[in-house]
Amino acid sequence: MTDRRPQFGYFPAPEAGAPTALLDTAKRLDELGFDLIGIQDHPYQSRFLDTWTLLSAIAAVTEKITVFPDVACLPLRPPAVLAKSAATLDLLSGGRVELGLGAGIFWDAIEAMGGPRRSPGESVEALREAVTIVRGMWSGKRSITHEGEYYSVKGLHPGPAPVHDIGIWLGAYKPRMLRTVGELGDGWIPSLGYIDDDGLAAANDLIDAGAEKANRDPGSIRRILNVGDISGLDDKVEFFVRYAREFRIDGFLIDCPAIHSELSGFAQNTIPRVRDALG
Structure with a gap:
């Protein structure tokens, strides 16, 4: 069981057809005291807004809520530029940014947009290199150099x-990526629908093993679950308490079709009851 105060967030689809509605929802979430807003990143999807631009707009109309890409598509976002984007928005928002990062999926669409096509093994190695460069960009060093097979920077002056300390939260499902979460990541972001309870338990074991191999504390790694639509749950409190206790989930991102009524009740009733139950 996690010993962190569980955080709750929202996972809206970045539909281009209703951009002002997304900002209105973000303001409502902020007013209700939600902790997180995560935006999926599929730049090749014609009906979606650009994730970083949307996150910036959300940060501008909110005051307290944390924003993050859930998760950034690394093959279409060079790591040094991505790190600068995250640091810039963190500065502009007063420290309200985390970085969700993914190795890539939907390779046909990525290649169609000018990105590289990578094998599963190549995508993991590219992500590992990217994490090194991102952390270097935030290090405060005078210059950084990394000569990798997929990404290289030479005498780069990092900053700002x-x-x-922005967390790097990795989207991962396969064993090698899960061990990488434990070795290099600050958090893990899976989604229900892509993983079941048995998968969560097995993934936690792999993350813990990766952390122990790297002499890291497995308990320091956050576990943030994209839950999706919660409107059909009979006992919402029991659901969240069980996932926190059994799978060490300390962050939940939900989606509600009936936005305002569902979110108000969830924030005012469900969240306090979950936190009380978890002590």
Whole structure:
């Protein structure tokens, strides 16, 4: 079981057809005291807004809520530029940014947009290199050099540094990526629908093993679950308490079709009851 205060967030689809509605929802979430807003990143999807631009707009109309890409499509976002984007938004928002990062999926669409096509093994190695460069960009060093097979920077002057230590939360399902979460990541972001309870338990074991191999504390790695639509849950409190206790989930991102009524009740009733139950 996690010993962190569980955080709750929202996972809206970045539909281009209703951009102002997305900002209105973000303001409502902020007013209700939600902790997180995560935006999926599929730049090749014609009906979606650009994730970083949307996150910036959300940060501008909110005051407290944290924003992050859930998760950024690394093959279409060079790591040094991505790190600078995250640090810039963290500075502008007063420290309200985390970085969700994914190795890539939907390779036909990525290649169609000018990105590289990578095998599963190549995508993991590219992500590992990217994490090194991203952290270097936030290090405050005078210059950084990394000569990798997929990404290289040579004598790069990093910066600016973010306001706070931005967490790198990795989207992962396969064993090698899950061990990488434990070795290099600050958090893990799976989604229900892509993983079941048995998968969560097995994934936690692999993350813990990766962390122990790297002499890291497995308990320091956050576990943030994209839950999706919760409107059909009979006992919402029991659902969240069980996932926190059994799978060490300390962050939940939900989706509600009936936005305002569902979110108000969830924020005012469900969240406090979950936190009380978890002590």
